[in-house]
Amino acid sequence: MTAEAAARLDRVSHRYGDTVALDDVSLSLPAGRMVGIIGPDGVGKSTLLALVAGVRRIQQGRVLALDGDMAEARHRGAACARIAYMPQGLGRNLYPTLSVLENIDFHGRLFGQGSAERRARITALLSATGLGAFEDRPAGKLSGGMKQKLSLCCALIHDPDLLILDEPTTGVDPLSRGQFWDLIGSIRARRPGMGVLVATAYMDEASRFEWLVAMDGGTVIASGTPAELLAKTGKPDLEAAFIALLPAEKQSQHQPVVLRPRPPEHGTAPAIEAEHLTRRFGSFTAVDDVSFRIGRGEIFGFLGSNGCGKSTVMKMLTGLLPASAGTARLFGRPVGGTDMETRRNVGYMSQAFSLYNELTVLQNLELHAQLYHLPPQDIPVRIAELLDRYELRPVSHAHPESLPLGIKQRLQLAVAVLHRPAMLILDEPTSGVDPIARDAFWRTLIDLSRNEGVTIFLSTHFMNEAERCDRISLMHAGKVLAVGTPAELVRARGSASLEDCFIDYLAEAAGIDRQAPAETTTNPPPARIAPHRRGFDPRRLWAYARRETMELLRDPIRIAFSLIGPVMLMLAFGYGISFDVENLRFAAFDQDNSPESRHLIDAFTSSRYFSAQPLIHSQGELDQRFRSGSVQIAVEIPPRFGADLQARRVPDVAIWLDGAMPFRAETTRGYVTGLATQYLDQLSRDGRETRSAGASVNVETRFRYNQAFKSVNAMVPGIIMLLLVLIPAVMSAVAVVREKETGSIANFRSTPVTKLEFLVGKQLPYIGIAMISFVLLALISRFIFDVSVKGSLLALVLGTLLYAAATTGFGQLISTFTRTQVAAVFATALLSVIPAVNFSGLLVPVSSLSGGARLIGLGLPPAWYQPVTTGTLAKGLSFLELGPNMLVLTGFALLFLILSQILLRKQEA
């Protein structure tokens, strides 16, 4: 590697729809250094990192990383074995149900490491990060800081030359943050050649980096060492320097935040009074015996890492969550789930944006005004006031999703203060907002507190915001560590800054001796094996298959869907879809009442298909009883029927059917035809009919394959066909799309795993699941529906295996063009069920289809599998007779795999 640049960008632009993420950026990042990219959310930091890591497709310009062009697939393939990429978000490249050990192990397998190598590396990484004690804990149950350490372990498993970290410490407490950077430092000390590229929104931690790139609005506004940036702007800290670097028109919007003293309190009840508040979720105590009092008009800050219980405390104060123990009082009144008066006194702003994206800014404000019951005549005035005060008028008809984060936060605040509450509860209101917008936000908060006496209770990660609070509370692992004014706390601890003070408290709570040297004496990881470039590596395929299986086994909803779903549906189909027409409600309208007419009625009532109902006495009753459904077939015998019959006057007998269900009526008609013939035969045999039997041909009907002519015998093979396309296809489609949704798809994009290994690896577990369901279905059909294998068992099993490969492949094919799980579920269900039910021989034999319907049927696997199930379960066919179907099913399995392989993108658009 040449020493000058780890990566170079040349006139790179990138856009998402109409939004420009990177605008003609040219940049050279020095090699072997700790490079920080700084700037608020949405300025293009993540896009830049993703392009360098090779996980995003380059739209315009050239990106060179590790001495190669990242637009070339061959270089990317080689480079990704040397680059480690940690995506944004807490533990986005982790699998929450997998343990710490299993997560790292999976990443090791992705790089084709043998078990001895993996073990040695994992041991070294776990001891370096102090995660060794938690190796069996599922990643989803780790704290934010631990998640990020684990993510880092996963990224470092292959000793990368370039480590790319996208906001690794966002939402992590200062102690863990410090530990994280110490860890990076010790790794760099051991491998000085390794370059680190970090994006961050925390200006204070950026001052530790060796080289900084400041970004705004998709462009680079400055780069250089932190000292150079400070010198260039003449500012004391990076945050001020960053603001100074912004273009002039943005800077002009900035006004410094001026703190004003709080007017003295009146002697009333405190705004918030929490006493021994505790909240448990199962065995986990999220909030443990928390007490504090907040005076009216005070700005009270809550500091702590993600998951330390801040949000839970806030939810208990708003009444969103009941407390497990302890009490909370707002303005002297206990917080209760149904106390509407307290709610009117509180404005709440949750951590994530939580207003309606489908309503415009104005509609959101109106809705809240109405729901808080502002007098109708005051609403327009109040909204106009807020639109001006929070500078929302230009966007009043826009939908929030199209607005930048800073404006969204202003809107949330406007909504929260709309009903003039005496208290605001704000959960991380400025997270991800740029410094200028943040300062503007704070000026409003100070106005609210000082001018209107609003009590403000807020949580934050930013130390400079904490310093602006009247008092703060430090929280960790559900407990409050300290409460006081920022100055008091710093003084009490003898710390240099609030951050140091907080870290000190955290370290004490966690029992860590901060003076101990960072652990550098761990076993050096084994020598790096030359990166193997293999087109196909069964170990990587196995890594995906193994991990998918573990995840699946730990997800109750998916496992229930894939195993219990088919069983329930098979029973429902078997019992519910029946073409046997029996127990038809029959009644006679006998206007003759002769022996002959009663004889005719007997012919009906003695049939097993009909269940006799009371006689009908009038035409009106006949209509009425049909209408109510209490009669489905009626025979109307005319007056003088017997006499006419005797006199050979050929009487008319009318038979009425309920035509509401045509299929049932058709079948009934068949029964009646048969009955009539029998009755006439009997007539002649009894000698009532004196004429000799006429010329007739007897039709001897033989029902093949299903002598009892029971619907269930014919339906079971079709149901197996239907269920083994629906469930496996949906499952395998969801498996891929899930990774897109949770973000773990990044592991596929940033590691050497190939598309084929990824697809087949993720497909295998679902073929296995499909085979298990098949066994269950076969057992149900044998023991509950009494349908057993009459033909070649081998043909059935092999055919099912091929079919499962084809249907799971079909699901994967759909997953390549669906982005959300819900779309994948419904699209796959519709695309598999409609042809399977209508065009594959389930209801109508394929031989009776023509044109498009036939082509659709034969163009998908179910129509080729149905003959396999029917053939082996009903017709007793041999393996050879089903040979062609096996070949076609194999073809489908391969075809879907190839198509998915072509359509799946290794890089994000």
Place this chain on the structure above:
Amino acid sequence: MTQIAGAASAVTPLFRSRFSTHAGNVVRLVIKELRSIRADPVMLFLVIYAFSLAIYMVSSNVPMEARDLTVGVVDEDRSDLSRQIASALRPPLFKQVVSLAPAEVDAAMNSGRIVFVLDFPPQLQMDLLSGRPAAVQLEVDATAMTQAGNGAVYIQSIIAQEVAKFAAGRDLPISAPMQVVMRAKFNPNLESSWFTSVTQVINNITLLTVILTGAALIREREQGTVEHLLVMPLLPIEIMLAKVAANGLVILVAAGLSLVLVVEWWLGVPIAGSLALFLVGTGLYALAVAALGILLGTIASSMGQFGLLAIPVLLLMQLLSGSSTPMESMPVWLQYVVQIVSPTPHFVAFAQGVLYRGADLTIVWPPLLALAALGSVYFTVALARFRNVIFGD
């Protein structure tokens, strides 16, 4: 006296203002829900498509009645009679008849190419003419359940007809001591589209009400807006009632339009009963299944899980409702279970009564009563879950 009257008049406005507060909240939330639905093009498309084009396509393209039956003929007689019968098996009921040698029969039926094989034995015509018992064999592939039974009856009656014609031509005696006339009520020509189209409307009501309501709740949970609603001076019941009412309303309007525009007008299927009565019942039913949607929405935590949960539940409800195949065909114990657990069979019974048979309130009140009872149970359970999940977790 005056005091009491004064107290009463003081209570009434208070009560009225409470009630109007709650009702006002629900109305505002309903408007919000409707706006949300309007802003979701995928859902809107799904509703419109399911109630229009999908009904049209399924009703006009996938006939349940036997059609295009495949018949093979083994003609060992090669007489006028056998040829006359074979040529009477004509489209659209039958596909072009295939002539088979006796040895080809098994292969043709095993592969599923041919469903019916008619075997005319040697001497068939001779036997008939000489008055000896004459018989033909009809082999039926009984795995083709929708065709086998009815197809066999059609073939038998065509044979009987042709034999009668043949006999008439040769002046043989004909037997007919009485004339049997069969008439179908409500659907004289037994057209399957009359049945399918209405069934589709009924099924769509279940399907879309559950999906729409469940998705509305999950969307709020995923976006966190439900928290926002809960900190406002609103009761959980108001929030849930608004969701149920708004989504039920959308379905009610869509179903009504679909019946009038698609079923009656586009497909030309007559609706026997009162549309107003049907819509009343549908409204009641929509409340019950919307509550089910809420229930599922509280069990699943993401849209993906909701989909996995909803598909089997909806399929079960639909299959066991008696909407596609008659309730009487199910085992009796299952009929009881389904009718106790699910509102769908009651709605199906109600809807079929009104729409197919023109039943009025004096006839369909029992299923309506059952709907109301089950609906309140569903609503109560869903509300309890809704409170529990949103507050307790």
